[in-house]
Amino acid sequence: MKNNPLPRLDSDQDVREKLLPQCRLAPGEVWQDPEGRHRVGCLDAACGEHIAELMGTHRARLAVHDPPYNLVVFEERKVHEFIAWSKQWVALTGEYLAADASLYIWLGADQNEHFQPLPDFMVMMREFQEFQSRSFVTLRNQRGYGTQKNWMAVRQELLYYTKGHPAFEVQYTDIPKILRGYYKEVNGQRTENTERGKSENIRASNVWVDIQQVFYRMAENVSGCYAQKPLKAIERIIAASSSPNELVLDFFAHSGTTLIACEQLGRSCFTIDIDPIFCEITIRRLEHLRKTGQTGWQNSQPFE
Numbered sequence: 001m002k003n004n005p006l007p008r009l010d011s012d013q014d015v016r017e018k019l020l021p022q023c024r025l026a027p028g029e030v031w032q033d034p035e036g037r038h039r040v041g042c043l044d045a046a047c048g049e050h051i052a053e054l055m056g057t058h059r060a061r062l063a064v065h066d067p068p069y070n071l072v073v074f075e076e077r078k079v080h081e082f083i084a085w086s087k088q089w090v091a092l093t094g095e096y097l098a099a100d101a102s103l104y105i106w107l108g109a110d111q112n113e114h115f116q117p118l119p120d121f122m123v124m125m126r127e128f129q130e131f132q133s134r135s136f137v138t139l140r141n142q143r144g145y146g147t148q149k150n151w152m153a154v155r156q157e158l159l160y161y162t163k164g165h166p167a168f169e170v171q172y173t174d175i176p177k178i179l180r181g182y183y184k185e186v187n188g189q190r191t192e193n194t195e196r197g198k199s200e201n202i203r204a205s206n207v208w209v210d211i212q213q214v215f216y217r218m219a220e221n222v223s224g225c226y227a228q229k230p231l232k233a234i235e236r237i238i239a240a241s242s243s244p245n246e247l248v249l250d251f252f253a254h255s256g257t258t259l260i261a262c263e264q265l266g267r268s269c270f271t272i273d274i275d276p277i278f279c280e281i282t283i284r285r286l287e288h289l290r291k292t293g294q295t296g297w298q299n300s301q302p303f304e
């Protein structure tokens with residue numbers, strides 16, 4: 001594999017200018033998968049007309065959204081502006097989810113700015129009567145920041161809401177149940193924890209410590225994408241909260257992780273990004289997977 005990574009594609013204007021002519025979607029356009037399974041739109045998550053264009057009469061079983069977090073690394077807005085904007089895409093999500101469906105939202109908390117926007121977002125979500133709060137998941141990164149004068153920051157937060165009564169399939173980690181000494185009385189008999197569970201492995205809880213964050217040595221790495229989520233995390237969400245052939249929505253495609261996870265697990269994915277470069281990367285990542293079986297480019301890149 002060649003060592004030819006791209007810089008951060010949101011901020012490097014010279015590289016952006018070179019890549020834009022190679023992007024097949026202009027703002028407002030939607031790519032239809034020739035195999036009929038997925039759609040990728042160069043659309044705005046907060047625009048009702050755009051989402052209507054993406055969805056047509058389709059309704060999704062699951063939405064997995066990973067918006068820009070309002071942290072310093074992203075284009076910063078006032079927190080109330082971020083929340084007003086979020087309300088728009090959450091409302092649109094509610095409109096295009098099926099009667100029984102799940103919504104997952106990845107969100108950061110800036111520890112130097114009163115943990116914004118996470119608490120503000122949680123309070124805002126109370127206004128949506130159709131969504132029930134279900135879980136607050138933390139994914140633990142392996143590498144953190146800020147270890148000298150503070151606790152090392154390693155968390156990524158994931159909010160789980162439901163609409164109606166969707167199914168939930170329990171998921172298991174790769175971690176074997178090796179702990180002994182945890183007993184319980186079941187029907188008058190003392191049983192060990194390993195005898196009661198369905199699996200030899202530990203069930204996934206709301207703290208995920210078994211998922212490696214993406215870095216350049218991993219096959220799934222897409223260079224230039226500064227906010228790529230691990231496939232394993234998205235696959236866990238999809239397997240828990242949807243069934244084969246059902247439709248999954250993602251309004252913030254970026255490197256196209258949700259679409260790739262859907263392709264691997266036999267779901268359909270309708271995904272959008274406001275930036276034509278990330279739409280092109282998402283489409284190329286799917287094409288690359290279908291052609292080579294690879295989920296990313298490691299330390300090479302999608303525009304080679």
Ligand SMILES: C[S@@+](CC[C@H](N)C(=O)[O-])C[C@H]1O[C@@H](n2cnc3c(N)ncnc32)[C@H](O)[C@@H]1O
Nearest residue numbers: 044045066227228229252254255257273274275
């Ligand atoms: C945090 S990244 C998503 C990462 C993604 N989950 C992955 O694994 O690659 C957020 C993305 O949202 C896109 N975005 C920002 N504002 C948007 C909007 N109004 N509509 C659609 N996409 C938007 C950005 O261009 C960026 O690619």
